[in-house]
Amino acid sequence: MQEQSPPESFLPLHRDTFHILVSLADRDRHGYSVMQDVAERTGGTLRLSPSSLYASIRRLLEQGLIEELAERPDPEHDDERRRYYRLTRLGRNVAMAEARRLERLLTDARATGLLPKRS
Amino acid sequence: MPVQPPVHQPNLRVFRALLALYPGDFRAEYGREIALVFTDRYRNAANRMERTAVWVEVIFGVLTEAPREHCHMFIRDIRYAVRMLRNNPVFATTVVLALALGIGANTAVFSILNTVAWRTLPVEEPQQLYRLRQQSRNSGALLVSWPEFEGLRQGSSESGKIAAMSRALALVHAGAGRFAQSEMVGLQLVSGEFFGVLGVSAELGRLLTPEDNRIAGQHRVAVISHGCWQRRFGSSPDVIGQEIALNGQRFTIIGVASRGFSGLWLETPTEVWLPIAMQHEIRAPLPYSSDGANATKPWMPQERIRWLHVIMRAPAGAKAATAGLDRVFQQQLAQRAESIGNAEERRFFLERRLAADPFGSGLSAVRQTFLSPLYALMALAALVLLIACANTANLLLARASGRQREMAMRMSLGAGRGTLVRQLLTENLLLVSTASVTAVLIGYWTANALVRMATPSAPGVAPFTVHVDGAVLAFTAGLAIFAALFFGMIPAFKVTRVELIEALKAGARNISGGGGRTPRLLVVLQVAISLVLVVATGLLVRSLQNVLSVQLGFAREHVLSVTIDSRMAGYTEPAQLHGLVDRLLERVASMPGVRSAAVASCGIMTGCRNAEDGLKVEGYESRPGEQVLVVNHVVTPGYFEAVGMRLLAGRGLDDRDRQSSPLVAVVNESFVRRYFGGAQPIGKRFGSKLNQQIVGVVENARLLNVKEDPEPMAFFPLKQRPSQVRSIDIRAAGDPRHIASAIRQAIAETAPDLPIESVATLSERVSNNLGLERLLISLSAVFGVLALGLAGLGLFGLLSYAVARRTADFGIRIALGAPQRVVLWGVFRESLLLSLTGVAIGLLMVLAGSGLIRAVLFEVNPLDAPTIAMAIGVLLVVAGLAGLLPSWRASRVDPLVAIRLES
Numbered sequence A: 001m002q003e004q005s006p007p008e009s010f011l012p013l014h015r016d017t018f019h020i021l022v023s024l025a026d027r028d029r030h031g032y033s034v035m036q037d038v039a040e041r042t043g044g045t046l047r048l049s050p051s052s053l054y055a056s057i058r059r060l061l062e063q064g065l066i067e068e069l070a071e072r073p074d075p076e077h078d079d080e081r082r083r084y085y086r087l088t089r090l091g092r093n094v095a096m097a098e099a100r101r102l103e104r105l106l107t108d109a110r111a112t113g114l115l116p117k118r119s
Numbered sequence B: 001m002p003v004q005p006p007v008h009q010p011n012l013r014v015f016r017a018l019l020a021l022y023p024g025d026f027r028a029e030y031g032r033e034i035a036l037v038f039t040d041r042y043r044n045a046a047n048r049m050e051r052t053a054v055w056v057e058v059i060f061g062v063l064t065e066a067p068r069e070h071c072h073m074f075i076r077d078i079r080y081a082v083r084m085l086r087n088n089p090v091f092a093t094t095v096v097l098a099l100a101l102g103i104g105a106n107t108a109v110f111s112i113l114n115t116v117a118w119r120t121l122p123v124e125e126p127q128q129l130y131r132l133r134q135q136s137r138n139s140g141a142l143l144v145s146w147p148e149f150e151g152l153r154q155g156s157s158e159s160g161k162i163a164a165m166s167r168a169l170a171l172v173h174a175g176a177g178r179f180a181q182s183e184m185v186g187l188q189l190v191s192g193e194f195f196g197v198l199g200v201s202a203e204l205g206r207l208l209t210p211e212d213n214r215i216a217g218q219h220r221v222a223v224i225s226h227g228c229w230q231r232r233f234g235s236s237p238d239v240i241g242q243e244i245a246l247n248g249q250r251f252t253i254i255g256v257a258s259r260g261f262s263g264l265w266l267e268t269p270t271e272v273w274l275p276i277a278m279q280h281e282i283r284a285p286l287p288y289s290s291d292g293a294n295a296t297k298p299w300m301p302q303e304r305i306r307w308l309h310v311i312m313r314a315p316a317g318a319k320a321a322t323a324g325l326d327r328v329f330q331q332q333l334a335q336r337a338e339s340i341g342n343a344e345e346r347r348f349f350l351e352r353r354l355a356a357d358p359f360g361s362g363l364s365a366v367r368q369t370f371l372s373p374l375y376a377l378m379a380l381a382a383l384v385l386l387i388a389c390a391n392t393a394n395l396l397l398a399r400a401s402g403r404q405r406e407m408a409m410r411m412s413l414g415a416g417r418g419t420l421v422r423q424l425l426t427e428n429l430l431l432v433s434t435a436s437v438t439a440v441l442i443g444y445w446t447a448n449a450l451v452r453m454a455t456p457s458a459p460g461v462a463p464f465t466v467h468v469d470g471a472v473l474a475f476t477a478g479l480a481i482f483a484a485l486f487f488g489m490i491p492a493f494k495v496t497r498v499e500l501i502e503a504l505k506a507g508a509r510n511i512s513g514g515g516g517r518t519p520r521l522l523v524v525l526q527v528a529i530s531l532v533l534v535v536a537t538g539l540l541v542r543s544l545q546n547v548l549s550v551q552l553g554f555a556r557e558h559v560l561s562v563t564i565d566s567r568m569a570g571y572t573e574p575a576q577l578h579g580l581v582d583r584l585l586e587r588v589a590s591m592p593g594v595r596s597a598a599v600a601s602c603g604i605m606t607g608c609r610n611a612e613d614g615l616k617v618e619g620y621e622s623r624p625g626e627q628v629l630v631v632n633h634v635v636t637p638g639y640f641e642a643v644g645m646r647l648l649a650g651r652g653l654d655d656r657d658r659q660s661s662p663l664v665a666v667v668n669e670s671f672v673r674r675y676f677g678g679a680q681p682i683g684k685r686f687g688s689k690l691n692q693q694i695v696g697v698v699e700n701a702r703l704l705n706v707k708e709d710p711e712p713m714a715f716f717p718l719k720q721r722p723s724q725v726r727s728i729d730i731r732a733a734g735d736p737r738h739i740a741s742a743i744r745q746a747i748a749e750t751a752p753d754l755p756i757e758s759v760a761t762l763s764e765r766v767s768n769n770l771g772l773e774r775l776l777i778s779l780s781a782v783f784g785v786l787a788l789g790l791a792g793l794g795l796f797g798l799l800s801y802a803v804a805r806r807t808a809d810f811g812i813r814i815a816l817g818a819p820q821r822v823v824l825w826g827v828f829r830e831s832l833l834l835s836l837t838g839v840a841i842g843l844l845m846v847l848a849g850s851g852l853i854r855a856v857l858f859e860v861n862p863l864d865a866p867t868i869a870m871a872i873g874v875l876l877v878v879a880g881l882a883g884l885l886p887s888w889r890a891s892r893v894d895p896l897v898a899i900r901l902e903s
Helices: A015-023 A031-041 A050-063 A089-111 B012-019 B024-044 B048-086 B089-116 B146-155 B194-198 B226-233 B276-282 B318-337 B343-350 B365-402 B404-412 B417-454 B470-496 B500-505 B517-548 B574-589 B639-643 B669-676 B736-750 B762-769 B771-805 B807-815 B820-854 B865-891 B895-902
Strands: A066-068 A084-087 B129-135 B161-166 B170-175 B183-190 B202-205 B221-224 B243-246 B249-257 B272-275 B308-313 B353-358 B559-564 B594-600 B610-612 B630-635 B647-650 B664-668 B685-687 B692-698 B713-717 B727-732 B756-761
Touching: A015 A031, A015 A050, A015 A089, A031 A050, A031 B024, A050 A066, A050 B024, A050 B048, A084 A089, B012 B024, B012 B048, B024 B048, B024 B417, B048 B089, B048 B417, B089 B365, B089 B417, B089 B470, B089 B771, B129 B318, B146 B161, B146 B308, B146 B318, B161 B194, B161 B276, B183 B276, B194 B308, B202 B226, B221 B226, B221 B243, B226 B249, B243 B272, B249 B272, B249 B276, B272 B276, B308 B318, B318 B343, B318 B353, B365 B417, B365 B470, B365 B517, B365 B771, B365 B820, B404 B417, B417 B470, B417 B771, B517 B771, B517 B820, B517 B865, B559 B736, B559 B762, B574 B594, B574 B727, B574 B736, B594 B639, B639 B727, B664 B669, B669 B692, B669 B713, B692 B713, B727 B736, B736 B756, B756 B762, B762 B771, B771 B807, B771 B820, B771 B865, B807 B820, B807 B865, B807 B895, B820 B865
Parallel strands: B183 B272, B221 B249, B630 B713, B664 B692
Antiparallel strands: A066 A084, B129 B308, B129 B353, B161 B183, B161 B308, B170 B183, B170 B243, B202 B249, B221 B272, B243 B249, B559 B727, B559 B756, B594 B630, B594 B727, B610 B630, B647 B692, B664 B713, B685 B692
């Protein structure tokens, strides 16, 4: 069994990686669903291509940040059997650590007046 | 009812073709998912433009991601391989070592070949360079006098520019600048066209031009090499205009030749170039051929002293360029032929034609002597590599069959056969690349050590260094790839071709391997090749024995030989010279421990040789065109006693032979045999004026070279023929090494200005002369031992493995009452059978390869029966030892243990 690395050792996360982790935070999804979710949340500015999506998924699986679930049909879609993915505990911790890191950056930017202070 | 928009389907065939760019594993894992997502995206696209955008996006994505995935896969394989090998350190070390030695042996020999045989001169378009040759019944490089060269130059055209140069590199003493006192540098005399013809440019200042070579003795200018400039002048830009002292004469440095050009001799760098016009002033020992000319006067204006070679640059090929030169050459010949009385001889003389030999690779004495031995060594090294590969293949096979269960397990878990083969090949690649890096280091180190060992210059100083360049690295890489693929492929395919159920069921036992056909063939191959290498070593050892026992004709014990140079010290006038020689001999002969001493114009086995051509011998009718040639030795009385040469008839040279008395000479057996047909020669005369009377005959002595039969030689008294003296030979009462330093000191005190080039015993000179033999033998002995070891190891490994695999079998047989010796003999017989088959095949290989080694043997038949018999004996002993332990182990199997293994 490999020793688990602390979440901080994964930071900073690649932009695509972070978005994939965020989209898996509320529920299990299959590839296309992740893609749609990311596009929706970013207002269409970030569109993952199928190939880069699965390269990221392969990496996340190897790092143990997500896990693969058994194939099942997606009734909302076309009922084809698809592979679903879920955040692992480590994956959730890593995503949270990244979010906190970004938050601290934001706080710093506000403190120096780079961004307007929150009213 | 709402109208359904039409559903657009993407062309999945094109998409799948695109996916083929991914590694197989990735495609198998995610191909379907990616296709699904792509189809979703495509269907949901609003219009044609968006659908096109989806295509562009996917193509771009695959093109960027696929290489990354391949890279990722490769790194993962490497990591996996490192882990596997780290778990088997003994296996990994054995394989790396065997391959490193095999590849290293080849790299060593190849890098010497690369330096010696195939290197071209570092000049522009070296393949356009030629050296002129005269074609006749005895053909050789064209030797011309300066006036003759001037004539040829007029006949040259744009299609073939020519330059003249002294044909030897002279070692001269250099001073001034940063030269330590009395340092030797290589010097060549060249015409003003030399650098232009070679296409060498100046790094600094200017190079020699025809203007620098007009009047004999008037051009005190020198060009130095880049290396000389760096080492001795610290690359100082002020070097131009500085003076350099060469043999006591001052020259002004006018330029530095471009970096990388260090002359035409591979072994010795040329550091200084002087104009031909300065020949007399530099007083360097240069070879020449004289036809009644006076060699003590400046050579440049004399038509009858030939000492120059002619090089040519002919961009459009030598043929057309030589034609114009040949016309001039024919006119010169016609002029010279007028003085030849004999009509037939004149006709023969006029038959000479000019031709040109390619000169792009320069000059190398080492290349001449080493080329055929090197090719033989290359063949031997290739055999060693074959053995190493066979050995590695067997180790891999044995390991592979031990891993069949692992492979079966992984295949059943879904790993593709391609993936497993790829991983196994990656392991091999890792082994081989580690071995190759080691091999390059081994090769580099060995090659230079070998060159130092084989070349007879000062001990420990190599005449040239072997470099590892692109060609060497490419060669090594090529060998490595050959080794990795060819011998790694067999086990890789074999191990993955497993019957899943069988292998899993077989449990701890292995189902095949070890005793299979391939490993046996590989062992037989190793034994066969080892035999070839052991035979080669044996033949070379016999050859050295023959060389060592050859009748040298002089005493190699008790003689100390000191190389000096009287001309360089300025002793050119006869009176001066005789004074020097008398003083030296008087001082040395009176020293304790010295029996006798003499002075000679050439030291024994120093490469010094003065030959005279065109002689007349009383009563001898020369055939037209025959070279009537004699090697001259000018010596003082007592020379034969000092070096231990035996007088066969007449008398030796003694104090009666003075300047005023009749001219006399002593000749050797070869002289008598060739010019008198073995008849009594005492009292007969020879020489260009038939004025030298033969007073004695000495036994043939190999003064120049151990392996060559002596040429006709004549020994003249120094008093009657004052010439440069190059050697003092001293017969010692005891070990000559004990008096060496005293002698050196005595000479230095008697003649402080006389340079002492070397002090060595004659047995050291002889042993230096055999450097090449020693190199060949040591190398082939190393190869032979390596091969024997590897073959023994191979046989041992194979049998051990087979025995381990059949433990249960032996156990049952012993339990059923089979006597131990029957079991022992059963296994041992197998090893014997394999060895004998190998020996039989090896004998055929020896037969086939005998031609290759013949060239390097000295009076040994390449199919020498005792040598071959001995080699077979050695091989069978090694094979027997390798087979004994596994056989013994098989006979000692404990039935209980064996049966427990089975259940």
